[in-house]
Amino acid sequence: MEREQLERLLSGGDDTASAALAALCAGASYVVWDGTMSSKSLATVYGRRLRLTLRKGIETSGLAQAVQHLDLYGRPIRLGRIRTADGSWIFMLFLDENSSALVACTGVRRTQPGPS
Numbered sequence: 001m002e003r004e005q006l007e008r009l010l011s012g013g014d015d016t017a018s019a020a021l022a023a024l025c026a027g028a029s030y031v032v033w034d035g036t037m038s039s040k041s042l043a044t045v046y047g048r049r050l051r052l053t054l055r056k057g058i059e060t061s062g063l064a065q066a067v068q069h070l071d072l073y074g075r076p077i078r079l080g081r082i083r084t085a086d087g088s089w090i091f092m093l094f095l096d097e098n099s100s101a102l103v104a105c106t107g108v109r110r111t112q113p114g115p116s
Helices: 005-009 015-023 039-056 063-073
Strands: 028-031 078-085 089-098 104-109
Touching: 005 015, 005 028, 005 089, 005 104, 015 078, 015 089, 015 104, 039 063, 039 078, 039 089, 039 104, 063 089, 063 104
Parallel strands: none
Antiparallel strands: 028 078, 078 089, 089 104
16 A cells, blocks of 8 residues: 555544554554454454553553444454554554555554564
8 A cells, every 4th residue: 555545544534543644644664464354353352452451551542442443343354554653653554445444543652662
């Protein structure tokens, strides 16, 4: 996926999508993987992550909303990831199966920034 296409998908989104867009515009690395996954399966996985981050006090953005959107979506999801240039945040992107629409976006602050 071209960077400009991803920027268009993120523009006009919620606060988390806006933060992901700002990171992308500031030189963040990104990937959109081939293939799709079940939105219900992803809702289950990210529901567990939500409980874990709450228990450990890890800062997130839009995680609860993403879980809700995935649970209700009911169609295949294509995954993407944006990593800020300094590695301090990771944003997960949940796209429709054709990568033509953003279904949900969540971010998690990394406690120890990793390599880009």
